[in-house]
Structures are given as C-alpha cells and as structure tokens.
Amino acid sequence: MAIKVAVAGASGYAGGEFLRLLLGHPALESGEMEIGTLAAGSNAGQPLVEHHPHLLPLAERVLVETSADTLAGHDVVVLGLPHGHSSEIAEQLGPDVLVVDLGADFRLSDASDWEAYYGSAHAGTWPYGLPELPGAREALRSTRRIAVPGCFPTGASIALFPAVAAGLVDASGVTIVSVTGASGAGKSAKVPMLASEVMGSAKAYGVTTHRHAPEITQNLRAVTAAPVSVSFTPVLAPMARGILTTAVAPTTATAGELRRVYAEAFDHEPFVHVLPEGVQPMTASVLGSNAVQLGIEVDERAGRAVFTAAIDNLAKGTAGGAIQSMNLALGLPETAGLSTVGLAP
Numbered sequence: 001m002a003i004k005v006a007v008a009g010a011s012g013y014a015g016g017e018f019l020r021l022l023l024g025h026p027a028l029e030s031g032e033m034e035i036g037t038l039a040a041g042s043n044a045g046q047p048l049v050e051h052h053p054h055l056l057p058l059a060e061r062v063l064v065e066t067s068a069d070t071l072a073g074h075d076v077v078v079l080g081l082p083h084g085h086s087s088e089i090a091e092q093l094g095p096d097v098l099v100v101d102l103g104a105d106f107r108l109s110d111a112s113d114w115e116a117y118y119g120s121a122h123a124g125t126w127p128y129g130l131p132e133l134p135g136a137r138e139a140l141r142s143t144r145r146i147a148v149p150g151c152f153p154t155g156a157s158i159a160l161f162p163a164v165a166a167g168l169v170d171a172s173g174v175t176i177v178s179v180t181g182a183s184g185a186g187k188s189a190k191v192p193m194l195a196s197e198v199m200g201s202a203k204a205y206g207v208t209t210h211r212h213a214p215e216i217t218q219n220l221r222a223v224t225a226a227p228v229s230v231s232f233t234p235v236l237a238p239m240a241r242g243i244l245t246t247a248v249a250p251t252t253a254t255a256g257e258l259r260r261v262y263a264e265a266f267d268h269e270p271f272v273h274v275l276p277e278g279v280q281p282m283t284a285s286v287l288g289s290n291a292v293q294l295g296i297e298v299d300e301r302a303g304r305a306v307f308t309a310a311i312d313n314l315a316k317g318t319a320g321g322a323i324q325s326m327n328l329a330l331g332l333p334e335t336a337g338l339s340t341v342g343l344a345p
C-alpha cells in the first residue's frame, strides 16, 4: 500500500513548496507514495493550480475544506496553516498518523515563552524537525509528530550550536541579524508586503519582540549549561526567497579552533556546507535546495566570532526541512527528494 500524504494549507506558500518538492520525491515516482487530500481555508473549492500555476502535474486537483474528515485515511498529514490552527486538527488524527506541522504551535517547550510571544494557550511540544541538532535525528526516527522549525531558527541554530556546545563563544552575548525575503510572511500578507513597498528598500521589523528569539534561545540552551542570551533582529529585503543570517558572539577562540568543531559537527551532514575561509554564503546559492551554506570567521580586533548562514526560507527553512524529517520518520533515505544545489545566480 502506498504511503498516502495529505496537505492542509495547500494553497499557501509553505504547502505549495512542500508539494513542489514532493513531486520530485523518488517514493512518489516509484508509486510507494501518493498525494491524497489537498485542503485550504477560504479557497476550498478552487483548483490548486489557480494558486500554484507551477504545480502542473496536479492540474486536476481541487482544494477541499480543512477538517478531520477530509484529512482522515492518510498516513502523513502536513499542516501548513496559520499559527494556532494545528492542535485542534492534530488531536483528531490517530496516533499512528505522521503529522508534520509547518507552523509554530508545537515548537516551544516553555509554556510561558509561548504565551508571551504568541498570546494564546500552549498546545504542547513535539519532536523538533532539525535533524542536525544533537539528538534530534534519533528522536525523529521514532516519532509520529514533527514540529518543523521556524525559518530564522533553522539558519541561526545551525550557524551557532557547534560553537555554543563546545564553549568556544560566550553564549550570553549573541547578536543575530537575519535578512529575509518577503515569502516568509506567507501569501496572505498584504501591507507592508505590496511590491511597491518592498522593492528598492530594506527595513528591520519585530525589533526586540520577534517570536523566533525564544525558539533560537531554546535550541542553544539545549546544547550548553552556560547562560544563553540572544538578541534577534529580522530585516525584510526586496527578494522573494532566502534568508542570510549573521550571528556574532564574543570569542577568544581562533578561526582554526572553530573550524575544527564545525567540521566535526557537519562533515557528515548532507545539507550543511561550511565554506572555505574568506568565502561568504549568498542566498542565491541555496534557492530551491535544502542546503545551508555557512561562513565562519573571527574578527580578532573585536574579539568576536562571525557566523553567516544562507538558506531558502521555503525549502530548508520550511518544506524541505519538513521532507527531510518526514523521510526520517518514515524510514526513507533522509535526503530523498531534496537537492543540495541551489539556483545561483
């Protein structure tokens, strides 16, 4: 019997990217996997391709409403819904169903962090879909519930955790600035995402308040007993996709010491590529792929380590990361359906 996959939020950016990647998945091509229900909210009843003209192999598919009934009878249910909508649906799906939540509902373990940043009751915590973090891959192999990380925490956590775990940076003084494309806000975003407002300008937002600060902090606290304090600022830039994160922390380590620790952490990781000294990542190099490109430098005059990370927010930052974790949970090759080569220039 083929593994049947349903996608809720299929008309959205994250759901659409999940489907694009799934269409190239070898299990789909071999018939081991099939695409079942494609669900939406207010756009239920419309053809999928009206929202995703690039998904032509699914040209016959019509979006249905999102409910426990329409999502029943699947082996995998992917939820690409706005925050706060996943737990009600997930509760109604059986424990044997693999539920992959692209939203934030189950990422944070501290209920008070959730309440402070999201302003609602905490739904719970699921295994975190970032296999590169220590211990995460093993947990994902045996789970039926996956909380896919936020796009900013994906790049920032990968950029920082080896240095923090090895005690090579002062984790109480981490400053992160991430430049992001507009698709991170979802297709429903209007002002200030109109092309006329995004093109030709860059602007910081969520300064001191962004909800990904506690998620990044949680990921770093998981690898060290030392104090962790993170300042996080996102910057919206005129591009459709991509995130370039710059993470800076005090250090007395040399670049060589840092590079040895990062080689140990990532030499065997299929999607994380540490670039040679002096070479900086760029978002174009990872677009459409599941790759993370990392730069590692030490500013000796300032006593700071400077880590840079490029990801595609919709690929490794959401749908690609989701497929990587889904593969692990289904016992499929972790890299199936995922490219490591981006679209540059």
Ligand SMILES: NC(=O)C1=CN([C@@H]2O[C@H](COP(=O)(O)OP(=O)(O)OC[C@H]3O[C@@H](n4cnc5c(N)ncnc54)[C@H](OP(=O)(O)O)[C@@H]3O)[C@@H](O)[C@H]2O)C=CC1
Pocket (backbone or CB within 6 Å): 008, 009, 010, 011, 012, 013, 014, 015, 039, 040, 041, 042, 043, 044, 066, 079, 080, 081, 082, 083, 085, 102, 103, 104, 149, 150, 151, 183, 184, 185, 186, 187, 188, 189, 313, 314, 317, 318
């Ligand atoms: N965009 C990104 O880079 C990232 C997104 N995510 C997360 O993925 C999730 C989806 O984001 P994204 O795709 O960008 O958002 P979009 O706004 O592009 O899509 C939202 C989807 O949810 C559906 N939806 C909205 N309200 C309801 C409802 N009440 N009931 C059922 N379906 C509903 C929409 O359907 P309809 O078209 O009918 O309105 C649409 O399919 C969010 O939780 C987001 O935080 C995570 C990481 C990165």
Ligand SMILES: CC(=O)N[C@@H](CCC(=O)OP(=O)(O)O)C(=O)O
Pocket (backbone or CB within 6 Å): 102, 103, 104, 149, 150, 151, 152, 180, 181, 182, 183, 184, 185, 186, 206, 234, 236
């Ligand atoms: C440009 C832009 O608005 N980006 C979004 C990132 C969305 C995302 O990845 O994260 P969640 O899954 O936690 O919503 C933001 O800053 O809120």
